[in-house]
Amino acid sequence: MTTIKLREGAPGASILGLGSYRPRRRVTNDELAQVMDTNDEWIQSRVGIAERRWASEDETLVDMSIAAGGKALAASGLAPDQIDLVIVASASLTAPIPGIGPQVAHRLGIPRPGAFDLNAGCAGFCYALSVANDAIRTGEATNVLVVGVERLSDVTDQTDRSTAVIFADGAGAAVLGPTDEPGIGPVAWGSDGDQYTAIEIAAGRSTMTMAGQAVYRWATTKLTQTLIEAMEKAGVTAADIDVFAPHQANLRIIESMAKKLGFGEDTVIARDVVLSGNTSAASVPLALTALMESGEAKSGDLALVLGYGAGLTFAGQVLRLP
Numbered sequence: 001m002t003t004i005k006l007r008e009g010a011p012g013a014s015i016l017g018l019g020s021y022r023p024r025r026r027v028t029n030d031e032l033a034q035v036m037d038t039n040d041e042w043i044q045s046r047v048g049i050a051e052r053r054w055a056s057e058d059e060t061l062v063d064m065s066i067a068a069g070g071k072a073l074a075a076s077g078l079a080p081d082q083i084d085l086v087i088v089a090s091a092s093l094t095a096p097i098p099g100i101g102p103q104v105a106h107r108l109g110i111p112r113p114g115a116f117d118l119n120a121g122c123a124g125f126c127y128a129l130s131v132a133n134d135a136i137r138t139g140e141a142t143n144v145l146v147v148g149v150e151r152l153s154d155v156t157d158q159t160d161r162s163t164a165v166i167f168a169d170g171a172g173a174a175v176l177g178p179t180d181e182p183g184i185g186p187v188a189w190g191s192d193g194d195q196y197t198a199i200e201i202a203a204g205r206s207t208m209t210m211a212g213q214a215v216y217r218w219a220t221t222k223l224t225q226t227l228i229e230a231m232e233k234a235g236v237t238a239a240d241i242d243v244f245a246p247h248q249a250n251l252r253i254i255e256s257m258a259k260k261l262g263f264g265e266d267t268v269i270a271r272d273v274v275l276s277g278n279t280s281a282a283s284v285p286l287a288l289t290a291l292m293e294s295g296e297a298k299s300g301d302l303a304l305v306l307g308y309g310a311g312l313t314f315a316g317q318v319l320r321l322p
């Protein structure tokens with residue numbers, strides 16, 4: 001029997017550069033209160049969001065991906081032709097055919113890479129990070145561009161107070177490459193498909209509905225274990241974590257997870273949700289870039305990340321910041 005040869009992989013993969021794009025338009029809680037029955041006090045106390053960004057017409061999913069991806073490429077020091085795989089995570093593609101991965105790659109000048117879109121709801125970026133990590137470790141790719149991008153304002157009823165105050169737009173990206181030391185730990189991922197209608201665009205509808213309380217309960221009771229599992233798989237403890245950057249869905253969920261894991265003053269906690277809202281697959285890289293730009297997180301820090309959302313899906317891992 002002829003043996004199928006496999007490729008030689010790298011001992012590990014790491015994030016070499018991060019980048020993000022925030023849409024120009026800031027939408028404050030007071031602005032939303034003019035078109036729906038809500039108020040700044042309710043939103044800040046229940047969700048922790050002070051403002052969010054909504055993309056304008058000229059800030060398409062592809063445009064925002066290119067902006068964030070271009071910055072991540074520049075930060076990585078790699079040339080576009082050194083990238084051989086592009087993964088774009090998004091849950092708000094309004095045109096399913098074609099996927100945007102190939103176009104994002106083309107417009108960034110990346111010649112003929114493997115390119116595809118991935119939809120794992122708000123967990124999309126962390127799912128994509130894991131796929132990219134494994135592609136590098138198995139030798140299927142050398143350097144990978146991962147983008148998380150959303151225009152949730154397109155799929156949100158902008159007068160529905162149960163979703164419009166939460167969901168927002170933006171893009172974040174990471175370039176991954178091979179390294180001797182692993183810079184990305186094993187993923188702790190899974191899904192609870194019995195709750196598949198908790199966040200959905202139902203058949204025949206164009207906007208999202210969400211069972212807010214059910215999702216809140218699920219996130220605060222089930223996902224601490226996922227975070228613990230991600231740390232255990234990577235062989236680290238909470239005391240080793242410098243930066244905690246979970247999905248930016250709700251400040252109360254973030255604080256609850258941080259408390260359960262025992263993160264104290266020594267751990268930097270991402271609170272980008274306050275200024276960005278819930279940007280789904282873009283939220284983790286947006287939060288990480290914000291912390292690095294402000295100097296709160298630094299190169300070499302060990303971060304614990306987690307994405308979770310529609311599906312219901314979840315994925316977390318430990319990673320070293322570039």
Ligand SMILES: CC(C)(COP(=O)(O)OP(=O)(O)OC[C@H]1O[C@@H](n2cnc3c(N)ncnc32)[C@H](O)[C@@H]1OP(=O)(O)O)[C@@H](O)C(=O)NCCC(=O)NCCS
Nearest residue numbers: 038039042046122161162165212213215216249250308309
């Ligand atoms: C959505 C969420 C903020 C709602 O908060 P909550 O405390 O569960 O609020 P409830 O739905 O119980 O509503 C409480 C009251 O506030 C009202 N309310 C709901 N949205 C409101 C808004 N935007 N402004 C003002 N009042 C609002 C409700 O009508 C209800 O009023 P009532 O008591 O008179 O009936 C919260 O459930 C949540 O964050 N869930 C998780 C969602 C999430 O993270 N999703 C993303 C995962 S990717």
